[in-house]
Amino acid sequence: MEPSTQKLIHTFGALADLGQEIAGRGDFSEMVRTSMHLLLGTLALRRGAVAECVDEGSLRCAAIWGLSDRLFNAFSMTESERNEFLNGEATEFLISNDATSNAFVTRYREGLRGEEIELVLPMIVRDEVTGLVLLGRKASGEEFSADDFDTIRAMVRHIGVGIHTRRLLEQVAQRAEENRRLYEELRTIYRATVRAFAAAIDIKDKYTQGHSERVGRYSEIIAREMGWAEEEVEGIQIAGYLHDVGKLVVDRDIINAPYKINAKESSELNRHPAAGYEILAPINHPYADIPLMAKYHHERLDGRGYPEGLVDEQIPLGAKIVSLADSFDAMTTDRPYRRRRSFEDVVRDLRENSGKQFDGKVVTAFARAILKEVNGDTKERRITKMLGKDYLQGDNVPTLLTDLIIDLTHKEAQKAQEAQKAKGQA
Ligand SMILES: [Fe+2]
Numbered sequence: 001m002e003p004s005t006q007k008l009i010h011t012f013g014a015l016a017d018l019g020q021e022i023a024g025r026g027d028f029s030e031m032v033r034t035s036m037h038l039l040l041g042t043l044a045l046r047r048g049a050v051a052e053c054v055d056e057g058s059l060r061c062a063a064i065w066g067l068s069d070r071l072f073n074a075f076s077m078t079e080s081e082r083n084e085f086l087n088g089e090a091t092e093f094l095i096s097n098d099a100t101s102n103a104f105v106t107r108y109r110e111g112l113r114g115e116e117i118e119l120v121l122p123m124i125v126r127d128e129v130t131g132l133v134l135l136g137r138k139a140s141g142e143e144f145s146a147d148d149f150d151t152i153r154a155m156v157r158h159i160g161v162g163i164h165t166r167r168l169l170e171q172v173a174q175r176a177e178e179n180r181r182l183y184e185e186l187r188t189i190y191r192a193t194v195r196a197f198a199a200a201i202d203i204k205d206k207y208t209q210g211h212s213e214r215v216g217r218y219s220e221i222i223a224r225e226m227g228w229a230e231e232e233v234e235g236i237q238i239a240g241y242l243h244d245v246g247k248l249v250v251d252r253d254i255i256n257a258p259y260k261i262n263a264k265e266s267s268e269l270n271r272h273p274a275a276g277y278e279i280l281a282p283i284n285h286p287y288a289d290i291p292l293m294a295k296y297h298h299e300r301l302d303g304r305g306y307p308e309g310l311v312d313e314q315i316p317l318g319a320k321i322v323s324l325a326d327s328f329d330a331m332t333t334d335r336p337y338r339r340r341r342s343f344e345d346v347v348r349d350l351r352e353n354s355g356k357q358f359d360g361k362v363v364t365a366f367a368r369a370i371l372k373e374v375n376g377d378t379k380e381r382r383i384t385k386m387l388g389k390d391y392l393q394g395d396n397v398p399t400l401l402t403d404l405i406i407d408l409t410h411k412e413a414q415k416a417q418e419a420q421k422a423k424g425q426a
Helices: 003-025 028-043 069-074 079-087 103-114 146-204 211-225 230-242 245-249 263-269 272-280 290-295 317-331 343-353 360-375 382-387 397-425
Strands: 048-053 059-065 117-124 129-136
Touching: 028 048, 028 059, 028 129, 028 146, 048 069, 059 069, 059 129, 079 103, 079 117, 079 129, 103 117, 117 146, 129 146, 146 211, 146 230, 146 245, 211 230, 211 317, 211 360, 211 382, 230 290, 230 317, 245 272, 272 290, 290 317, 317 343, 317 360, 343 360, 343 397, 360 382, 360 397
Parallel strands: none
Antiparallel strands: 048 059, 048 129, 117 129
16 A cells, blocks of 8 residues: 555544544534644645634634734635635635635735635635644755646545534524423423412412412422422422312302312312312423323212222322322311311321222322421421421420331332232233
């Protein structure tokens, strides 16, 4: 193999490696500099520079060697000069050749000669002049050979594509950033709207001030304890805020009845999950399943809930979480016809109704989250704050929670075993 061919292969090899780095490493100016040094080294040139066309025809130095930094300050490219490069046949211009009629080269010929630049090459990618490469003479004083020109063109093309790619990447990143910002803005507006909605629901029900907000927070805490991804946790918090949105269509007197409501009133009130679904379903929520969580937050595992009387595995996990959060808040806040229940009483209810009304796994997760706060295993005091600081003060609280967790975990394991057996028999 001829030495020049070997050199060429070597050069291309190095360039291929560099090309791969453009996207990956992100250090673009380093890539341009290294490419230019390779070009100078391969052909033994004393000086050279790479300039990038930036807005409105100015040129920015991307790499320079053996030339003064001020070189590019004086340069600009008019639109007609740019078009001449784009439409012309020539791919390179020799400064020493006075016959060159190229307007840009003619305009700067004297200055370029003064800097001992011998060759000017426009970098053209996809019908766009991305920049210029300026090269000095060979150190040996020899003229450029045809092979030299081939090498130079290939490398200049490579650098041009590199610059073009970087620009595209920058544009994409900018667009993505813009989209991200817009999306974030939309989400903020959405969340603010949801909270306003929740406040509106709670205002209608004068005895359950802040109920929807608390259900949202409890749901979020339970979902996080169950290992849900952050995006889903945000979603269930929203579902919690909105779970009772259907109450907006229920008669205010029924919602606020200071007595136990009769069957007719009760069936009117029980319309609210389905009504909530109707309200929420047409909205394009940024989170999954919000309408379904509202619809099924009064379903029970034993099928005695409403509106559809679904059983255990038919009920979405999110709805089970909201259901527990909802009931827990109902039990732990005062109502017009009763005081709130003691924590011991609430734990008894949760134990008794796990597997009937509530999902044992969900109750266990909630109990774990409460226990973490009670034991100080977390800095969070969100549950404590919602319940009022005295509510979880009892000495027996940690034991109540621990026993509940153990019992329910045991029950869940048994349930899983039975399901496995049933599967085996089937
Ligand atoms: Fe409800």
